Amino acid sequence: MRQNFVAGNWKMNLTLPEAQALTTEIVQELREEQPSQRPQVVICPPFPLLMGVGQLLGEGDNPALGAQNFHQKDSGAYTGEVSAKQLQSVGCDYVILGHSERRQHFREDDSLLAEKLKTALTAGLKPIFCVGESLETREADETFDFIGQQLAAGLFHLSQEEFGKVVIAYEPIWAIGTGRTASTQQAQEVHAFIRAQVAAAYDEATAANTTILYGGSCNAQNARELFSQPDVDGGLIGGASLKAADFVAIIKSF
Ligand code: PGA
Numbered sequence: 001m002r003q004n005f006v007a008g009n010w011k012m013n014l015t016l017p018e019a020q021a022l023t024t025e026i027v028q029e030l031r032e033e034q035p036s037q038r039p040q041v042v043i044c045p046p047f048p049l050l051m052g053v054g055q056l057l058g059e060g061d062n063p064a065l066g067a068q069n070f071h072q073k074d075s076g077a078y079t080g081e082v083s084a085k086q087l088q089s090v091g092c093d094y095v096i097l098g099h100s101e102r103r104q105h106f107r108e109d110d111s112l113l114a115e116k117l118k119t120a121l122t123a124g125l126k127p128i129f130c131v132g133e134s135l136e137t138r139e140a141d142e143t144f145d146f147i148g149q150q151l152a153a154g155l156f157h158l159s160q161e162e163f164g165k166v167v168i169a170y171e172p173i174w175a176i177g178t179g180r181t182a183s184t185q186q187a188q189e190v191h192a193f194i195r196a197q198v199a200a201a202y203d204e205a206t207a208a209n210t211t212i213l214y215g216g217s218c219n220a221q222n223a224r225e226l227f228s229q230p231d232v233d234g235g236l237i238g239g240a241s242l243k244a245a246d247f248v249a250i251i252k253s254f
Contacts, residue, residue: 002209004039004254005234007011007128008241009096009215019049023056025244026242027063029253039234042066042094042128043241047082050218054091064214066094068112068229071100072237074123084123095120096236098130098154100173106197106241110153121162128167128236129155130215132195135174143250144193151194156201167211168194177238184225187214191231199201220249227253 012021023043030038036233039169044066045053054065071081087095097116102108106117108182113129120127131150133143155166170190182190191212199207214226226232235252240246 001164002202002211004235005042005213006045006247006251007042007094007167007169007212007213007234007236008094008247009068009236009238010043010045010049010241011068011101011238012047013242014049016049016052017047019053020056020166022242022244026247027056027058028062029216029244029248038062039205039254040250041066044068044094050087050092050178051090052161059090063094065091067092067094067125068096068099070116070120070125072112074119084119084125085152088123088125093126094128094167095125095129096169097127098150100130100132100171102142102215105172113154114138115156116155117162121158121165124168126165128169130171130236132171132173132176132216138172138174142189145149147190147194148197150199152201155254156197159204159245160202163198163206166210167213168198169215170194171215171236173216177217179217181219181222181226182214184229187226187232188229194223195231218250219245220233220253223250223253 041063053060058064067087071078071086133146133148137146172182195207198210211233211238213234214232218237219240240245
């Protein structure tokens with residue numbers, strides 16, 4: 001379902017007390033608004049903090065809890081790993097997949113991501129699937145080819161029904177954590193391209209129903225302009241999700 005949507009990716013930040021203080025502040029500030037009137041909000045803490053944060057989110061599915069990663073197998077001898085079912089059992093509804101930091105530092109490639117997508121969906125988790133080009137790719141004028149390839153290899157093997165549970169995030173690598181945001185025009189043109197690719201792979205109705213987020217130095221100052229673009233449905237927020245006032249201002253930017 002296409003909806004206004006803001007997800008906070010806390011990455012490897014915060015201790016449990018810090019995370020609980022931040023969550024309490026976010027929940028309090030959102031309390032004035034009816035859950036039905038706000039965008040879908042998802043908070044993605046590191047694994048050990050999931051339950052402690054989830055307990056503070058209250059009843060209902062907005063804000064929802066999300067994870068940042070999991071292992072592709074259901075269970076077994078994979079010391080140190082976490083399964084999708086385990087995440088689901090501690091209250092996660094969403095999981096981030098294909099983030100450029102996982103692709104780059106942990107060598108997650110398209111075939112692994114395709115496998116992980118299936119595992120997530122089987123466990124009942126909704127994937128937030130990230131795509132995005134490097135600066136080198138953008139400067140070589142290969143952004144659209146590159147994103148098209150990431151979508152085709154990582155995502156479009158899903159059935160139409162499975163695909164309907166996926167949220168896509170466009171995160172240009174050169175904009176992540178750099179303070180350098182894509183211009184509204186750069187974001188809009190890639191989002192429109194992604195939506196057209198979805199229409200070609202499935203159909204127009206599926207494309208019109210797909211939630212596509214922008215990520216990369218999105219903050220309380222630039223969110224409103226980015227979210228006003230016709231194909232930008234919200235944001236995947238890193239640094240600015242670690243401060244309650246900034247994150248809530250972004251949530252209120254529609
Ligand atoms: P940023 O991170 O907002 O800190 O740039 C976004 C992300 O990596 O999801």
